[in-house]
Amino acid sequence: MTSHWTRRTVLGLIAAAPALSLPRIARARGGRVVIIGGGFGGSATARMIKRLAPAIEVTLIARDTSFVCCPGSNTVISGFGRIEDQTVGYGALAKDGIIVVTGRAVTVDTAQRQVHLADGSVLPYDKLVLSPGIGFFWDEVEGVSAATADRIPHAWQAGEQTMLLRRQLEAMPDGGLFVLCAPVGPLRCPPAVGERVSLVAHYFKTAKPKSKIIVLDAKSKFSLQPLFEEAWAALYPGMIEYRLAEDDGIVRAIDPETRAVATDFADEQADVVNFIPRQRAGDIALAAGAADETGWCPVDPATFASTLVPHVHVIGDAAFAPPLPKAAAAAVSVAETCAQAIVHDLTQAEMTEPRWHAGCYSLAAPQHGFEASTDFHLTDGHVVANEATMRRTPEGAPAEDLQAGAEKAELWLRGIMSQVWG
Numbered sequence: 001m002t003s004h005w006t007r008r009t010v011l012g013l014i015a016a017a018p019a020l021s022l023p024r025i026a027r028a029r030g031g032r033v034v035i036i037g038g039g040f041g042g043s044a045t046a047r048m049i050k051r052l053a054p055a056i057e058v059t060l061i062a063r064d065t066s067f068v069c070c071p072g073s074n075t076v077i078s079g080f081g082r083i084e085d086q087t088v089g090y091g092a093l094a095k096d097g098i099i100v101v102t103g104r105a106v107t108v109d110t111a112q113r114q115v116h117l118a119d120g121s122v123l124p125y126d127k128l129v130l131s132p133g134i135g136f137f138w139d140e141v142e143g144v145s146a147a148t149a150d151r152i153p154h155a156w157q158a159g160e161q162t163m164l165l166r167r168q169l170e171a172m173p174d175g176g177l178f179v180l181c182a183p184v185g186p187l188r189c190p191p192a193v194g195e196r197v198s199l200v201a202h203y204f205k206t207a208k209p210k211s212k213i214i215v216l217d218a219k220s221k222f223s224l225q226p227l228f229e230e231a232w233a234a235l236y237p238g239m240i241e242y243r244l245a246e247d248d249g250i251v252r253a254i255d256p257e258t259r260a261v262a263t264d265f266a267d268e269q270a271d272v273v274n275f276i277p278r279q280r281a282g283d284i285a286l287a288a289g290a291a292d293e294t295g296w297c298p299v300d301p302a303t304f305a306s307t308l309v310p311h312v313h314v315i316g317d318a319a320f321a322p323p324l325p326k327a328a329a330a331a332v333s334v335a336e337t338c339a340q341a342i343v344h345d346l347t348q349a350e351m352t353e354p355r356w357h358a359g360c361y362s363l364a365a366p367q368h369g370f371e372a373s374t375d376f377h378l379t380d381g382h383v384v385a386n387e388a389t390m391r392r393t394p395e396g397a398p399a400e401d402l403q404a405g406a407e408k409a410e411l412w413l414r415g416i417m418s419q420v421w422g
């Protein structure tokens with residue numbers, strides 16, 4: 001990992017962050033808010049509500065006692081990042097007065113306003129926030145299912161999946177073939193596909209230089225394509241073959257035992273397969289009735305209230321609020337709007353005009369990073385990207401700018417982790 005950030009610059013970045021710095025503190029009346037999901041969106045919302053209105057009882061249901069962040073996890077797969085540096089706990093949230101319950105929510109009784117957990121406990125709520133992240137459409141490709149993820153990892157939720165893919169790459173022979181299968185959107189963090197390909201290529205270049213990468217992408221183009229293609233030509237010439245949908249990039253079958261991958265016209269014998277399934281909102285959002293036929297949750301972007309279920313808000317990747325990206329940066333930004341709306345409903349505190357920021361950084365190598373950031377606002381009930389605020393690394397950027405981009409990526413990650421869990 002790059003180590004060019006300092007405590008001072010991180011603190012500066014946190015101070016500059018828009019979230020968790022709201023104008024008016026409401027202390028008058030309480031209420032009970034339950035939040036499902038202790039990732040970026042859920043944890044940020046919990047802290048924000050508690051800071052805005054300490055009298056509100058906030059309960060966060062987190063699947064485990066710690067959480068492993070996806071941003072930065074490609075560096076672990078590449079071998080220059082550490083999973084420990086991706087992992088956070090909930091101690092600071094508990095200190096804020098948030099009740100952190102470790103467990104899995106299995107159903108939501110939206111009529112009685114109760115969440116049922118796998119251990120049989122029941123949590124009543126006045127307002128419920130769903131931030132469960134993503135689930136997968138399994139069984140769309142022959143041979144792959146949730147049960148085969150222990151051999152064919154997706155690593156699109158960080159933790160054990162990240163380490164499984166890393167171990168498989170370490171065990172792969174020099175001269176082996178890595179096949180990455182990317183789905184159609186909407187998907188969590190589209191630029192992370194190009195980043196994953198890049199950082200696996202970086203590992204091969206340094207440890208297994210005869211190895212090859214084939215990407216089978218069900219889409220017709222991919223996020224930050226010109227920037228990644230330029231980087232690959234310079235950094236990893238001849239190593240990466242990227243097939244889009246019209247170049248036979250759609251995967252039809254994978255044998256999880258032999259790792260044979262079939263498309264319409266080709267069969268590839270891979271050593272490691274990274275199959276990323278098509279995505280939807282996490283299971284509990286579907287169980288709560290908050291998802292529509294697309295698998296995502298429609299919301300009113302002024303409040304991130306579900307348009308399908310009363311007294312329920314949905315944020316983070318599970319919410320469908322284009323053009324906001326499915327990114328940690330957006331989830332944390334949206335947490336402010338969601339928290340204000342809930343505090344407003346429960347205590348009549350004022351709301352501010354919603355504005356969001358999604359700062360996105362991607363690595364093509366440890367010292368080669370890009371930025372693609374945008375601000376968003378609400379116009380006539382729709383989320384609109386503010387073109388004037390778009391910041392995107394141009395093609396042909398000098399090496400020092402790419403180095404600065406990589407340093408910013410690390411700074412951003414440490415800043416947002418500290419902001420949400422520190």
Ligand SMILES: Cc1cc2nc3c(=O)[nH]c(=O)nc-3n(C[C@H](O)[C@H](O)[C@H](O)COP(=O)(O)OP(=O)(O)OC[C@H]3O[C@@H](n4cnc5c(N)ncnc54)[C@H](O)[C@@H]3O)c2cc1C
Nearest residue numbers: 037039040041070071105132133189316317326327328329
């Ligand atoms: C490889 C990769 C790299 C990425 N890089 C970036 C990046 O650089 N910048 C960026 O902005 N974004 C990045 N992202 C995207 C980012 O990880 C997500 O957008 C972000 O995590 C979304 O937050 P969330 O709260 O919706 O979901 P999550 O952060 O995934 O949190 C959801 C939590 O809810 C839990 N949960 C689910 N169901 C239940 C239940 N029933 N009961 C209890 N708990 C439950 C889950 O276990 C999880 O802990 C990346 C993603 C990937 C895959």
